Amino acid sequence: MKVTVAGTGYVGLVTGVCLAEVGHEVICIDLDEIKIRMLNSGASPIYEPGLEDMLVKNLEGGNLRFTSSPKLAYNQREVIIIAVGTPENPDGSANLSYIDSVSQDIAEHITEEVIVTIKSTVPVGTNDRVKELINSRKPPHLQVEVVSNPEFLREGSAIKDTFEGDRIVIGSANQQAGDIIEDLYSPFKVPIVRTDIRSSEMIKYASNAFLATKISFINEIATICEKVGANIEDVAAGIGLDKRIGNQFLQAGIGYGGSCFPKDTKALVQLAGNVKHKFELLESVIKVNNNQPRLLIEKAKAIVGELKGRRVALLGLAFKPNTDDMRESASLVLAKELIESGSIVSVYDPIALENARKVLGDCVKYCTSIDEAIRGTEVTFIGTEWKDIKEYPINRFKKLMDTPRVFDGRNCYSLEEAVEHEINYVSIGRESVLQPIANQND
Ligand SMILES: NC(=O)C1=CN([C@@H]2O[C@H](COP(=O)(O)OP(=O)(O)OC[C@H]3O[C@@H](n4cnc5c(N)ncnc54)[C@H](O)[C@@H]3O)[C@@H](O)[C@H]2O)C=CC1
């Protein structure tokens, strides 16, 4: 099929490349010309395992093109997929200005009957609004159908999620338009859920809100575990074996971040508010999450005292492993709190240092190894459970830090290891290992 994908962020780029991979003729459009130049040269602007190889292969194969010209992108297309951003407004609602402007571009430049499908996460009612907007501006003789098709991929495993996802949701008012979108995805061999447009839009928000709820729930249980002497890892494993609960998204830590959970939970609270429903459960989920990184800092202060003037290392900055995305990262909250408290902060991340620099500027020292980050420090915080951080030999904290005190926001080590290697180790939802530690300078 002749497909155009509008927006080359995570979702647009991965979708475009994967559709090209299965044989569709894909054009991706973005207004950002620097991104387009980069993509046309075969370089991916985002870090996503496996993406760049597939991008180069399909560019060379000729079924994938990138452009910043709406005239070229929307000419003679069968399907146009909207994947532009829907960031947060100051009041928490979804900002639909990119959706509106891309809809206008589409209406002004289409030359054929076309199906427009919205993959961006949008509040219920947006697909209907986009249809009206396009209809009011398109050439009158062309028929345009709008189909809702939310995206469920995760950063870091986006390609696998696209080819082997749990479901593809298609919400349509017109059966035939929905069938065409079903055909588009048929090479992916992923179960298809067909529904109406508004239910489809709601499935996306409800999915993210439920996953966020699971995380805040387990984080609350973790806090209670610490107080009653239980171990969250065992508790999560024990409850996760119940198939009705499931074992995923029960990893306690300093909370969820990223470009979607924080904004989508707030947008759903707003959406509920618009129909006069106070979504108290989700409001609490957000509140618990906002507090989660601060709880770790408080634990550190209770043990170490004030952090002002202390040499502190922070390991892991991305909002989760396998991405360089720093958007709403819980680690960033830790970094900012540490800077504000007057600590001398050195940071390490295997991939996200460049992005971190844009946010943290000159306020911290950027280190290219864990050794460099922790050497001579008095406190180490762990913010992201990167593989190299989890596999870092625990004995090196004792060897390289002035005082080996580790506050682990992602439970990277076992308590037994911490005891054996004589470090002070405080994690989430588990007993603190506080043993006498000698200052290495003594
Ligand atoms: N990032 C993720 O992992 C996921 C994101 N989503 C949703 O997908 C949507 C897109 O998210 P991201 O890919 O992260 O977005 P992003 O914000 O990283 O990228 C959006 C891109 O759209 C471009 N753009 C804006 N207006 C345009 C226009 N008129 N024509 C062409 N391009 C235009 C921007 O220049 C930008 O490159 C959002 O609604 C998000 O909530 C859904 C599932 C996963």
Ligand SMILES: O=C(O)[C@H]1O[C@H](OP(=O)(O)OP(=O)(O)OC[C@H]2O[C@@H](n3ccc(=O)[nH]c3=O)[C@H](O)[C@@H]2O)[C@H](O)[C@@H](O)[C@@H]1O
């Ligand atoms: O709408 C979106 O953008 C996407 O949001 C999430 O994907 P993503 O943000 O890439 O990352 P996740 O793997 O879901 O992790 C989100 C955050 O939750 C945290 N998390 C996750 C799982 C867990 O058990 N505990 C936990 O704290 C992670 O550290 C991370 O900060 C969803 O998982 C995707 O299905 C969805 O498409």
